[in-house]
Amino acid sequence: MRIGIVCYPTVGGSGVVATEMANALAARGHEAHLISYDRPGRLRRGTPGLRFHQVAVSAYPLFRYPPYDLALATRMLEVCEEADIDLFHVHYAIPHAVSAYLARSMSGGCLKFVTTLHGTDITVVGSDRAYLRPTRFALEQSNAITAVSRYLADETQLVFGVKQPVEVVPNFVDVERFRPSGTPRWHQRPDGERILVHASNFRPVKRIADVVRAFASILRHVPARLLLVGDGPDREHALAVAADLGCQPQIECLGVTDQIEDVLPQADLFLSASETESFGLSMLEAMSCGVPCVSTNVGGVAEVLGDTGKLAPFGDPEALAKAALPFLQDAQLHQQHSAAARARAVECFATDQVVAQYLRIYERVVAS
Numbered sequence: 001m002r003i004g005i006v007c008y009p010t011v012g013g014s015g016v017v018a019t020e021m022a023n024a025l026a027a028r029g030h031e032a033h034l035i036s037y038d039r040p041g042r043l044r045r046g047t048p049g050l051r052f053h054q055v056a057v058s059a060y061p062l063f064r065y066p067p068y069d070l071a072l073a074t075r076m077l078e079v080c081e082e083a084d085i086d087l088f089h090v091h092y093a094i095p096h097a098v099s100a101y102l103a104r105s106m107s108g109g110c111l112k113f114v115t116t117l118h119g120t121d122i123t124v125v126g127s128d129r130a131y132l133r134p135t136r137f138a139l140e141q142s143n144a145i146t147a148v149s150r151y152l153a154d155e156t157q158l159v160f161g162v163k164q165p166v167e168v169v170p171n172f173v174d175v176e177r178f179r180p181s182g183t184p185r186w187h188q189r190p191d192g193e194r195i196l197v198h199a200s201n202f203r204p205v206k207r208i209a210d211v212v213r214a215f216a217s218i219l220r221h222v223p224a225r226l227l228l229v230g231d232g233p234d235r236e237h238a239l240a241v242a243a244d245l246g247c248q249p250q251i252e253c254l255g256v257t258d259q260i261e262d263v264l265p266q267a268d269l270f271l272s273a274s275e276t277e278s279f280g281l282s283m284l285e286a287m288s289c290g291v292p293c294v295s296t297n298v299g300g301v302a303e304v305l306g307d308t309g310k311l312a313p314f315g316d317p318e319a320l321a322k323a324a325l326p327f328l329q330d331a332q333l334h335q336q337h338s339a340a341a342r343a344r345a346v347e348c349f350a351t352d353q354v355v356a357q358y359l360r361i362y363e364r365v366v367a368s
């Protein structure tokens with residue numbers, strides 16, 4: 001098939017999933033055309049069957065907000081005509097589904113598209129009055145709608161009341177690339193230092209300061225270090241909190257990296273304090289590396305972790321620390337959950353099975 005994939009290129013799970021989907025389709029002999037305003041970080045160069053199409057957004061002094069949705073619709077139509085696209089798969093509803101609808105209307109009605117919902121496009125931005133009605137309209141015009149967790153599918157029905165079904169297709173992980181590296185765990189290391197990791201785009205919803213507070217609390221019981229992977233608006237605030245709590249020397253900021261698969265296997269535990277998380281892709285990548293996760297019990301996180309990690313109430317860093325400590329004090333418990341996390345990633349979220357699920361949807365839509 002010839003598939004057009006639309007996504008945001010920024011640090012964020014939806015862009016990662018869309019790009020990995022394009023990589024996976026090309027690797028399986030399909031033709032993938034990735035469309036975005038910039039090259040996504042995980043896009044591999046020189047992959048046969050995979051092409052990147054940049055959306056050019058012209059600035060004009062009159063525009064305080066350049067109309068990206070129009071430029072995207074135009075690019076989608078051009079790619080559709082040039083490459084004879086069978087269907088588009090748009091990741092993140094706003095404004096991608098609306099642009100897809102516009103491209104379809106301009107094409108004379110024959111362009112098909114599948115919309116995948118990722119989280120804040122429904123839970124935060126989508127439910128904003130300014131965007132709700134066009135988003136609902138574009139969802140209803142989609143040839144298929146998928147959501148990355150049962151939680152998000154239910155939330156979509158609740159917020160938008162869309163008429164057609166929202167199918168659950170979870171996110172996936174390359175279990176060969178994200179795998180345990182054999183690095184000794186805390187109970188095998190002479191210094192016994194526990195290594196915790198958090199990876200995200202450091203937006204307010206991720207509550208990085210709560211990660212730091214939980215870490216400070218953990219430090220009162222065991223020697224530990226916290227690796228912060230990624231960057232974003234809340235980094236400085238989190239570091240200020242760390243300075244106040246006296247744990248800044250034990251925190252290492254690694255910034256944005258394309259090599260997260262090299263960092264995650266070094267960790268003993270992944271910590272997440274998010275206020276909302278429809279899935280939690282970084283946690284899945286950690287699990288695949290054999291790293292158990294401790295997270296706030298929000299959104300679809302429980303669906304991802306199963307019983308391989310531990311959940312704590314949102315907004316309670318002490319509870320998060322309490323949930324994490326057993327994994328950092330009981331070697332056997334840590335080993336069991338590390339193995340279970342890896343097994344769950346391989347059994348439930350490996351690329352092959354999830355890509356096959358998307359391909360079945362593509363085939364159905366193309367045939368319809």
Ligand code: GMT
Pocket residue numbers: 008011012013014015017092117118119120121148171205276277278279280281282299
């Ligand atoms: O984090 C976001 O606001 C954006 C979104 C994205 O586009 O990266 O993240 C969401 O999609 C990811 C991939 O499906 C999920 O793993 C994240 O849980 C989800 N974020 C939220 O729900 C906050």
